Amino acid sequence: MAPANPIEALLNEHSYIIKVVKALEVIGHDIEAQATIDEALLSRIIAFMREFTDVYHHAREEKLLFPIIVRDCPPEIDNLVSTLLDEHNRGRNLVKLLEKGIERSKSDFAIGSEVISAAINGITGLYPKHISQENDMLYPMAEKLLAAGELDCLWEDFEAKGAYTGIHEKHKAFALDLEKRFGKL
Numbered sequence: 164m165a166p167a168n169p170i171e172a173l174l175n176e177h178s179y180i181i182k183v184v185k186a187l188e189v190i191g192h193d194i195e196a197q198a199t200i201d202e203a204l205l206s207r208i209i210a211f212m213r214e215f216t217d218v219y220h221h222a223r224e225e226k227l228l229f230p231i232i233v234r235d236c237p238p239e240i241d242n243l244v245s246t247l248l249d250e251h252n253r254g255r256n257l258v259k260l261l262e263k264g265i266e267r268s269k270s271d272f273a274i275g276s277e278v279i280s281a282a283i284n285g286i287t288g289l290y291p292k293h294i295s296q297e298n299d300m301l302y303p304m305a306e307k308l309l310a311a312g313e314l315d316c317l318w319e320d321f322e323a324k325g326a327y328t329g330i331h332e333k334h335k336a337f338a339l340d341l342e343k344r345f346g347k348l
């Protein structure tokens with residue numbers, strides 16, 4: 164069922180991001196224990212993190228939700244928003260590092276797998292906390308402080324901006340597949 168408001172939509176997206184991040188944690192342990200890399204799977208996860216987490220989800224936050232929060236909520240919230248924006252950048256850099264590690268592992272497996280592990284540890288350390296801060300602090304504050312009309316406008320913007328791509332549905336299905344493959348995440 165379609166979410167009733169933009170905050171519910173973002174919460175729903177977080178649930179898919181967490182599935183992939185938790186699977187990545189298991190994959191990271193497997194790489195360390197078995198000394199093998201499933202390059203195709205990691206590349207698919209990179210596509211998810213770029214196309215779903217960043218281009219789709221982060222963009223909704225950065226271009227649509229955060230500016231309204233900064234404009235309408237008390238100034239104390241500005242620090243939290245700038246921390247969250249920094250974390251989005253850290254996430255992007257960690258995904259780039261993961262990609263570099265895969266490339267490096269082709270010529271030097273030991274160094275490449277170390278880079279991959281560092282990237283995975285960074286991602287799995289960053290996202291659960293980032294998402295908790297949004298779920299437990301930022302989003303409830305936005306729901307409380309933004310007028311109902313503003314949430315409705317935001318939802319319309321989400322719909323308009325999301326309409327040009329169905330790619331997020333493919334990524335949600337991938338996250339569910341990972342959940343099945345790696346057990347209850």
Ligand SMILES: [Fe+2]
Nearest residue numbers: 221224247297
């Ligand atoms: Fe975020």
Ligand SMILES: [Fe+2]
Nearest residue numbers: 177220224297
């Ligand atoms: Fe988020």
